Amino acid sequence: MVDVFPVAALKDNYIWFIRNGDIVVVVDPSDAVPVDQTLAAQGLKLTAILVTHHHWDHVNGIESLVERYRVPVYGPKLETIPQCRHGVIDGDTIAFPDLDLAFKVLGVPGHTSGAVAYFGAESLFSGDTLFTAGCGRLFEGTAEQMYTSLTKLMSLPPQTRLYCGHEYTRANLAFARAVEPDNTAIAARIRETAARRAHGLPTVPSTLDLERQTNPFVRCSAPEVKRAAERQARRPLCSDTEIFAALRQWKDIY
Numbered sequence: 001m002v003d004v005f006p007v008a009a010l011k012d013n014y015i016w017f018i019r020n021g022d023i024v025v026v027v028d029p030s031d032a033v034p035v036d037q038t039l040a041a042q043g044l045k046l047t048a049i050l051v052t053h054h055h056w057d058h059v060n061g062i063e064s065l066v067e068r069y070r071v072p073v074y075g076p077k078l079e080t081i082p083q084c085r086h087g088v089i090d091g092d093t094i095a096f097p098d099l100d101l102a103f104k105v106l107g108v109p110g111h112t113s114g115a116v117a118y119f120g121a122e123s124l125f126s127g128d129t130l131f132t133a134g135c136g137r138l139f140e141g142t143a144e145q146m147y148t149s150l151t152k153l154m155s156l157p158p159q160t161r162l163y164c165g166h167e168y169t170r171a172n173l174a175f176a177r178a179v180e181p182d183n184t185a186i187a188a189r190i191r192e193t194a195a196r197r198a199h200g201l202p203t204v205p206s207t208l209d210l211e212r213q214t215n216p217f218v219r220c221s222a223p224e225v226k227r228a229a230e231r232q233a234r235r236p237l238c239s240d241t242e243i244f245a246a247l248r249q250w251k252d253i254y
């Protein structure tokens with residue numbers, strides 16, 4: 001039985017542990033120390049490292065972990081990742097027989113030019129591409145690339161659990177409410193998020209179904225999102241991609 005849990009790292013990063021029995025794969029180890037501590041405390045055996053993109057707050061712990069555990073590192077072939085000898089691209093499958101688990105690789109350029117996401121066991125590890133109630137900034141890609149990437153992720157089954165790279169839900173929902181003040185699903189999610197954070201609990205994972213109801217960046221075809229984006233941009237927006245680009249610019253200064 002596969003189980004996923006987070007280890008908080010740096011300011012607001014999550015390192016995801018994917019476990020079956022005592023075998024574990026970690027996703028985006030930003031820091032080796034909390035990974036080491038968790039492996040030791042729970043008696044887990046690290047078998048591989050998965051990486052979504054090259055930003056330091058996702059890769060910083062890799063070298064130290066590989067030195068100690070000699071495990072393979074899987075990451076985007078189109079980016080330079082420390083110790084990564086298993087470059088992956090869109091459409092690849094990675095199998096971990098000792099976890100009874102396989103991941104499909106999805107190429108999701110936008111936040112960075114070679115970013116990938118991993119989908120397996122009804123779980124999506126999206127890095128900084130699709131966030132809970134938001135999406136990553138466009139550091140290397142275009143709005144069109146990012147919108148295509150988000151659309152690709154949202155085509156996965158609605159019950160898919162979304163595991164992203166940061167705890168950003170609260171700030172993202174504040175923006176979502178600014179875009180759609182009358183959306184009752186956003187209001188309910190804000191209340192639930194506040195309650196979880198008040199108890200120090202993570203608000204990740206969510207589900208793609210919840211994102212479809214509350215995340216403005218994947219709701220560009222909703223008339224109220226279009227109206228809000230046009231008000232902000234002060235011009236008519238003629239496609240979902242243009243609406244997405246206007247929302248992303250708005251969020252950058254929000």
Ligand SMILES: [Zn+2]
Pocket residue numbers: 053055111128
């Ligand atoms: Zn990033």
